[in-house]
Amino acid sequence: MAAPVARGKVRDIFDAGEGRLLLVATDRISAFDVVLPTPIPDKGRVLTACSLHWFDRVADVIPNHVVTADIGGFPAPFDADPDLAGRAMLVAAARVIPMECVVRGYLAGSGWVQYREGAAVCGVPLPPGLMESARLPEPIFTPTTKATAGHDLPLSPDEARDLVGVGLYERLREVAIDVYEQIAADALASGVILADTKFEFGFELATGELTLIDEVGTPDSSRFWPADGYAPGRPQPSFDKQFVRDHLDATGWDREPPPPALPDDVVAATAARYREAYERVSGEPFEAYLRRSGAA
Ligand SMILES: Nc1ncnc2c1ncn2[C@@H]1O[C@H](COP(=O)(O)OP(=O)(O)OP(=O)(O)O)[C@@H](O)[C@H]1O
Numbered sequence: 001m002a003a004p005v006a007r008g009k010v011r012d013i014f015d016a017g018e019g020r021l022l023l024v025a026t027d028r029i030s031a032f033d034v035v036l037p038t039p040i041p042d043k044g045r046v047l048t049a050c051s052l053h054w055f056d057r058v059a060d061v062i063p064n065h066v067v068t069a070d071i072g073g074f075p076a077p078f079d080a081d082p083d084l085a086g087r088a089m090l091v092a093a094a095r096v097i098p099m100e101c102v103v104r105g106y107l108a109g110s111g112w113v114q115y116r117e118g119a120a121v122c123g124v125p126l127p128p129g130l131m132e133s134a135r136l137p138e139p140i141f142t143p144t145t146k147a148t149a150g151h152d153l154p155l156s157p158d159e160a161r162d163l164v165g166v167g168l169y170e171r172l173r174e175v176a177i178d179v180y181e182q183i184a185a186d187a188l189a190s191g192v193i194l195a196d197t198k199f200e201f202g203f204e205l206a207t208g209e210l211t212l213i214d215e216v217g218t219p220d221s222s223r224f225w226p227a228d229g230y231a232p233g234r235p236q237p238s239f240d241k242q243f244v245r246d247h248l249d250a251t252g253w254d255r256e257p258p259p260p261a262l263p264d265d266v267v268a269a270t271a272a273r274y275r276e277a278y279e280r281v282s283g284e285p286f287e288a289y290l291r292r293s294g295a296a
């Protein structure tokens with residue numbers, strides 16, 4: 001297979017010709033924006049399974065970049081690589097909007113840290129007296145920069161408007177909140193709270209149309225909590241990488257490269273959590289996804 005045209009922290013991106021890209025979700029895992037040396041088995045397939053599920057569910061709200069995830073529909077030589085089954089997506093190439101469109105419905109993570117410092121998150125004021133993990137009065141749009149290296153930085157609404165333009169900012173805010181609400185409602189019906197999530201948008205090169213790209217509603221891009229047992233006033237147990245982050249913090253790692261390897265028990269537990277995240281939100285056994293996509 002040809003060399004990737006780009007390599008993100010998690011995805012390898014190949015030129016598939018005719019204005020198309022092949023996005024391959026590897027089993028790499030990053031934490032605190034650093035790629036760890038230890039892969040999580042089938043994590044990439046979970047990410048692709050989740051994204052396909054949610055792209056489909058929100059297709060009425062916004063067009064997306066997916067052409068096909070069926071390996072038989074990939075151009076050569078990608079159609080002949082069985083490892084791509086279930087983990088790769090043929091997508092329409094887009095001009096990527098250089099802003100990570102974060103939507104928060106609950107107060108967690110860096111949002112909670114910012115809130116405690118001044119009752120606002122990324123310059124969006126919030127009522128006083130909210131507890132950690134509290135549900136917000138309404139979802140808020142808290143975009144960040146899309147750093148090519150290192151950490152993404154929070155943007156105030158003014159900074160975000162300067163970055164992408166006022167009109168596009170408003171459009172992205174509306175669409176991102178709509179997509180968040182759709183996914184959150186769907187997830188909640190399956191007993192999962194979508195605390196916050198990140199979207200990327202672009203303009204499809206072939207059509208110029210505003211398009212939802214990258215990954216959607218995956219445990220990497222989202223903070224999912226089991227709804228049963230949800231109680232504000234403390235951090236929530238989650239289906240996402242929190243488990244890995246907690247382990248890393250317990251090792252005393254300073255969050256700067258090089259990161260430590262993960263022990264086998266953390267790898268196994270993390271792999272299980274990723275699968276469970278897919279099963280909870282989709283209602284389908286992960287094994288069924290693997291068979292359907294030709295990966296098993
Ligand atoms: N349809 C698309 N057209 C062009 N680029 C895309 C498209 N969909 C996703 N991308 C880009 O592909 C990359 C996905 O790789 P990955 O998620 O591993 O990167 P990352 O580690 O998040 O780093 P970064 O997003 O900063 O490059 C992202 O840069 C994303 O913007």
Ligand SMILES: [Mg+2]
Pocket residue numbers: 008214
């Ligand atoms: Mg990414």
